[in-house]
Amino acid sequence: MTKSVILGALTVAGLSAGAAGAATLDDVKDRGKLNCGVTTGLVGFAAPDANGEWQGFDVGVCRAVAAAVLGDPSAVEFVPTTGKTRFTALASGEIDLLARNTTWTLSRDVDLKNEFVGINYYDGQGFMVPKALGVSSAKELNGATVCIQTGTTTELNLADFFRANDMEYEPVPIETNAEGQQQYLAGACDTYTTDASGLAATRATFENPTEHVILPEIISKEPLGPLVRHGDQPWGDIVRWTLNALIAAEEFGITSANVEELAANGTDKPEVNRILGVEGTLGEMLGLEADWAVKAIAAGGNYGELFEKHIGEKTPVGLARGLNAQWKDGGLLYSPPFR
Known part of the structure; x- marks a missing residue:
């Protein structure tokens, strides 16, 4: 095979991979809602309330992604999945994202062809x-x-x-x-x-x-986190950095109560301004609006707000932060830099 043919084949493969990678984002936008796989019901993490509305720590991740992509945290179709059906639902395209207290392992990552985009709860x-x-x-x-x-x-x-x-x-x-x-x-x-x-x-x-x-x-060790399908890198980036935005927001003191005011006025911290879309082009890199993270944080709050509201020590679930505290507080919670 000649060098030009090889390069041509690589170019076609690259274009195909890029097209496949953009498919989920396009599907979600065209559909106008995010299909999010959750547990069949686990109080504090994902369960319908008395009004039939899904609530919980994992539900908060789904709503944050919907807000970042569609501008509407309620634009989510929650799909209950069991331990057996969850990966099939993701692989088949029935769901766009699985946020279901799922442990990140090598076989699930590689053999089942999933892409874990981060850890939202360190467990055991x-x-x-x-x-x-x-x-x-x-x-x-x-x-x-x-x-x-x-x-x-x-x-x-x-x-x-x-x-x-x-x-x-x-x-x-x-x-x-x-x-x-x-x-x-x-x-x-x-x-x-x-x-x-x-x-x-x-x-x-x-x-x-x-x-x-x-x-x-x-x-x-049970590192739990959201996951998407392999071969969908642009979509994986969006979910990954939405989760990171919630984690970083807590570290920098960005909350559901002050995020819009901070975005309107800016701050003296360059990284905070980049998260808020006041500086830089991070939203454009993800194929989203400049204020994508503002919408995600406003949807249900930063990581700490979601934790305390749904599973924290003052809730019936009663979990201490422990390993899930911010890195500066002795925990493992840590977002890569927004730059």
Whole structure:
């Protein structure tokens, strides 16, 4: 093959990749709404309220992306997905974005051809037991029946933990968190295992939450975050930098209450001005309006506002910031620079 033919083939391939990459953004704009995959219902993260409106920490990411792209945080169609159906829904194009407490792993990234665009919650797998069981450590669960959601990273983590500690267990497979809650409360399993944040959210819905204990052991690393399809780089960039904008906004003191005033008047901080679209052309680079981040932050607030409103210590879920604190406060939360 001649050099000119090779270059021609590379050019065609590059153009095709670029066209495919722009497809989701075009589809969302043409449709006028974002199709966002969420959990089937996990209080604090994604669940319909009494009026049927979806609320939660992950829901906030969906609404921020819709606001950045369409200028309307309500222009979202929420698509409930299970541990088994979530990746198929994304790969098939049924959803544009998956924001469903999903762990970033190598196989999910590479083999399933997903693109994780960031981490919005640093988590780890834990165990919940009834206080009446008298168990204070996961290492006391030898012979236990365990409710575990299929199609999740928790299955392998569970097997590894029990094998490493020379213990046995009997799995009770479940499809959804609602089914897990029902089985656990009915006594079909001695313990329920999933991400610790999910356990806290589940316990918050119980009639008597104090009668249940989340054991101290965290047996895995579960970096949770939104994801898109491989081969859709422009769309991935938009979701990635929308999440980063929410994280950076908290660091720089940009809130839902002051973001529009700051954008109107500008600040003495160049990076803040670039986030707000007052300086530079970051919005243009993403194929969005200059105030895309202003709209995203105004939709539900910065990262800290979303955390405190939906899953923070003053909510029924009651999660401390911990690893999810800003880097300057001893946590892992960190946005790359806006420049």
